[in-house]
Amino acid sequence: MQKIVKSATAGTLESSDVYVELTPSDGGNEIEIESVVLAQFGDAIRKSAEAVLKQFSIENAKLKLIDRGALDCVIRARVETAVLRAKEG
Amino acid sequence: MRRSMLFLPGSTPNKIINGDSMGSDAIILDLEDAVSPDEKDAARILVRNAIRDMGFDGVEVIVRVNALDTPYWKQDLDAIVPLCPDLIMPPKTTSAQDVLTLDAYIGELEKANGMEENSVKLIPLIETALGVENAYQIASASQRVSALFLGGEDLSADLHCRRTKEGNEIDYARKRLVCAARAAGVEVYDTPFTDVNDDEGIVCDAKYAKSLGFTGKASISPRHVSAINEVFSPTRAEIDHAYEVIEAITAAKAQGRGVVALHGKMIDAPVVARAEQTIAAAEALGLGREAR
Amino acid sequence: MSKIVKTLREAIELAGLKDGMTVSFHHHLRNGDYVLNLVMDEIARMGVKELTVNASSLFDTHAPLADHIRSHVVRKIQTDYMSAALGRQISTGLMQEPVEFRTHGGRPSDIILGRTPIDVAFIAAPAADEMGNCTGKLGKSACGSLGYAFADAQCAKKTIVITDNLVPYPLENRSIPETDVDYVVVVDAIGDPNGIVSGTTKITRDPVGLMMAQTAAKVIQASGLLKDGFSFQTGAGGASLAAAMYLKQIMLAEQIHGSYGLGGITGYLVDMLREGCFRELLDVQCFDLKAVESIRSDPRHMEISGERYASPSAKSAAVDNLDVVILGATEVDTDFNVNVHTDSNGYIMGGSGGHSDTAAGAKLAMIIAPIMRARLPIVTDRVTCISTPGSTIDVLVTQKGIAVNPARSDLRERLKAAGLPVKEIGELKEIAERITGVPKKIPQGDRVVANVIYRDGTLLDSIYNVPQR
Structure with a gap:
């Protein structure tokens, strides 16, 4: 397991982008999603975010996504960026 | 056929995802000047994911990485090389040694990723006085180099002059680059025309570049793409004439005649060479004989 | 002779507006329109209930209609277009009776054929004379064409012109003629010029x-x-x-x-x-x-x-x-x-x-x-x-x-x-x-909140409520 040591953000609130906020938490991963396409893609967004956290073995993250209709590859990129930023010493 | 290359900022999803819908023959996903230092990591990851997942349709993908004098270029190549984009554009290339440095590192990455040797090609961006003077050496430094690209903005600064619409200040560099590239047997691309709202200016600028021998031209705005494509496409009349030339020369050869004239003008070897280039371009664009 | 009536209320009373009747409005003042709200507020104060509002379009500025619906002043809406402010509330079940959507061609057709009779038409007019000749081409609230108001004026049992720009009789270069108009009411402003037309319509840069x-x-x-x-x-x-x-x-x-x-x-x-x-x-x-x-x-x-x-x-x-x-x-x-x-x-x-x-x-x-x-x-x-x-x-x-x-x-x-x-x-x-x-x-609800009526009068489709979590 990898520890997140600090908070980090990535992305923007522009159309087709997603703003990601990552903060350390004590009990497991917690994902909160706000999206203009929540009904259509809420589950898919959660799955992608979980997959990236798992890829980096993150288990203590509170992740908040404010999505403006970002494509899957953008969501994954922004979460990864936030994770890497949060892991920096 | 690569006439137009459209720059897209590597940090803006909205622009990247529609990149293949702007009509350009190639897109340049930019990790360098269009991205601020604190977003370099984000852009690198975003561009990597986009190339991997978007399946850009009908356009060549070029990635402009950060320059050798920055701390980013190795990470950029680490992320991008395994996806084997059509071309990698290293900026501020000043010498053959720059190319060799990149060549060696890309070679390592190719090996590590089980890729074919020399599969990743380069289009060095020449935008310094030294780069211009070394253009031939740069173009012939490695078989990875498949084209040169002139960057007029940085070059003007390096030349201590103002960049103008007329472009007299980069005229020498343009001609020198065309000559160097052709001497090395690679393609050559012209600097963007930067007044996004000048629809006539772009046509003049592109026509001039074509007249010097450039293969095509880059653009920072989707608005200029169609003008560039039009200028760098052979016209119907040019294509028809090219076919006539080839027909005449073929017929003459069959009859054993050495000297051939078409419409009262001598057809010599350069005329034939140009006709062949025109036909190759036309066929690549689907404007060949069968399209008539 | 003059058709000028001192107050809006008096004009509505003279027109004989009663519970259950139909009132109509045009949308040439678009999101700058004051008239629909002005009239509906007055009607509400008069205590008239259960009206049908037939408006050629409804914009965000008309969102106060929702209050009149809740207080049963309005029972039914007929329109050709409804922007999100009201639309969202309709979709979550604001009205008992489904909205009737028509088209800009179907609406005048149904009015003229008598399928959707109008009791009182309220015509916002950027310029009018005292006999009701009016036009959209003149005045501080100018909107140009009054095309969508013609059928209303012509076919309503009573037509009330509301203007903020009374001009001398006769206004010959008129759109709607005095022959269709019963009463004229002068108000301070019929709309906000900024919302009526845009200064220039710009080409997209996207x-x-x-x-x-x-x-x-x-x-x-x-x-x-x-x-x-x-x-x-x-x-x-x-x-x-x-x-x-x-x-x-x-x-x-x-x-x-x-x-x-x-x-x-x-x-x-x-x-x-x-x-x-x-x-x-x-x-x-x-x-x-x-x-x-x-x-x-x-x-x-x-x-x-x-x-x-x-x-x-x-x-x-x-x-x-x-x-x-x-x-x-x-x-x-x-x-x-x-x-x-x-x-x-x-x-x-x-x-x-x-x-x-x-x-x-x-x-x-x-x-x-x-x-x-x-x-x-x-x-x-x-x-x-x-x-x-x-x-x-x-x-x-x-x-x-x-x-x-x-x-x-x-x-x-x-x-x-x-x-x-x-x-x-x-x-x-x-x-x-x-x-x-x-x-x-x-997920789609099971209650019809609007019916889309095709230009020939047939039912084309129904819009269902959006279930709230």
């Missing part, structure tokens, strides 16, 4: 929009319809106007002299008139100041009524001779049905306006829409609501290709011959879904 517009112009050029006598309508939004810009370039370069530009008129169509692309503009509604100025001063720029514009029961209407119309869409399905009533979550945020009228009339009805908006593909298996039947749509233009209605194989061949990127509509759906992923279906 590169995707411009790309599609360029393709749209090429489609028109390749269709065989672009020749002398050509007639054309386009919307004011997004890529539609940009398509007109590219079309103009082609028409000027090839010296094509069209016959008329139709519909909601923008400065762009005015430029095309002035530069000789059209002989006339037939204007049912002005979208910007340039259009207002032009309809006031240029005799080639004609005001037409909603009936003349698009009525299916008139002996003929201008849409019947239309060559090309460019339209938008929030969704298009694989049968080419178009939704312009609801957003992708099922909430009401629009309406047909002239969409289905022009699609039915035009020889080439073209939809321009990006292949996806945010992460939502434009092409679906079945639109949330059929606003315009697919049988009347000929072409869908997106940035990733053009789909032609299979019934138009002639057109398909022409476009292919011109080298345009023709694809199957299902292919466009797949291309989008490859990029976006397949969206999950939106």
Whole structure:
């Protein structure tokens, strides 16, 4: 397991982008999603975010996504960026 | 056929995802000047994911990485090389040694990723006085180099002059680059025309570049793409004439005649060479004989 | 003699407004309109209940109608378009009775045929004389054409003109004649000029929009319809106007002299008139100041009524001779049905306006829409609501290709011959879904909140409530 040591953000609130906020938490991963396409893609967004956290073995993250209709590859990129930023010493 | 290359900022999803819908023959996903230092990591990851997942349709993908004098270029190549984009554009290339440095590192990455040797090609961006003077050496430094690209903005600064619409200040560099590239047997691309709202200016600028021998031209705005494509496409009349030339020369050869004239003008070897280039371009664009 | 009545209340009383009756309004003052709220507030104060409001369109500024619905002043709404402020509330179940959506052609048709009788019509008038001759061309609240108000004035049992600009009798250059008017009321302001028309309608700078517009112009050029006598309508939004810009370039370069530009008129169509692309503009509604100025001063720029514009029961209407119309869409399905009533979550945020009228009339009805908006593909298996039947749509233009209605194989061949990127509509759906992923279906409620009535009076589709979590 990898520890997140600090908070980090990535992305923007522009159309087709997603703003990601990552903060350390004590009990497991917690994902909160706000999206203009929540009904259509809420589950898919959660799955992608979980997959990236798992890829980096993150288990203590509170992740908040404010999505403006970002494509899957953008969501994954922004979460990864936030994770890497949060892991920096 | 690569006439137009459209720059897209590597940090803006909205622009990247529609990149293949702007009509350009190639897109340049930019990790360098269009991205601020604190977003370099984000852009690198975003561009990597986009190339991997978007399946850009009908356009060549070029990635402009950060320059050798920055701390980013190795990470950029680490992320991008395994996806084997059509071309990698290293900026501020000043010498053959720059190319060799990149060549060696890309070679390592190719090996590590089980890729074919020399599969990743380069289009060095020449935008310094030294780069211009070394253009031939740069173009012939490695078989990875498949084209040169002139960057007029940085070059003007390096030349201590103002960049103008007329472009007299980069005229020498343009001609020198065309000559160097052709001497090395690679393609050559012209600097963007930067007044996004000048629809006539772009046509003049592109026509001039074509007249010097450039293969095509880059653009920072989707608005200029169609003008560039039009200028760098052979016209119907040019294509028809090219076919006539080839027909005449073929017929003459069959009859054993050495000297051939078409419409009262001598057809010599350069005329034939140009006709062949025109036909190759036309066929690549689907404007060949069968399209008539 | 004078028809001037001192107060609005007095005029409403004189008109004999009673519980359960129908009142009507036009929407030429668009989001700047004060009159509908002014009248409905007065009616509420008078204690009249259970009214039907028949308005040619309802904008965000008309959101106070929701309060009148809650307090039972209003029982039913008939309209051609409803923007999101009210639409969202309707979609979550504000009204007992479903909203009746018509089209800009169907509405005057049904009024004239007596299918939707009006008891009292309220005509907001930027200029009027004391006998009720009125026009939209003059005054601080000028809106240009009053096209959608003609049927109301003509057919209502009582017609009340409301103006903030009383001019000496007779106002000869009038739109609506005194013969149709019962009372005239003078108020301080009928609207906010900033909301009535936009200063200038600007062409989109969105590169995707411009790309599609360029393709749209090429489609028109390749269709065989672009020749002398050509007639054309386009919307004011997004890529539609940009398509007109590219079309103009082609028409000027090839010296094509069209016959008329139709519909909601923008400065762009005015430029095309002035530069000789059209002989006339037939204007049912002005979208910007340039259009207002032009309809006031240029005799080639004609005001037409909603009936003349698009009525299916008139002996003929201008849409019947239309060559090309460019339209938008929030969704298009694989049968080419178009939704312009609801957003992708099922909430009401629009309406047909002239969409289905022009699609039915035009020889080439073209939809321009990006292949996806945010992460939502434009092409679906079945639109949330059929606003315009697919049988009347000929072409869908997106940035990733053009789909032609299979019934138009002639057109398909022409476009292919011109080298345009023709694809199957299902292919466009797949291309989008490859990029976006397949969206999950939106849960739909089981209560009808609005009915979409086609221009011929038949029920085209129903809109259901959006269940709240």
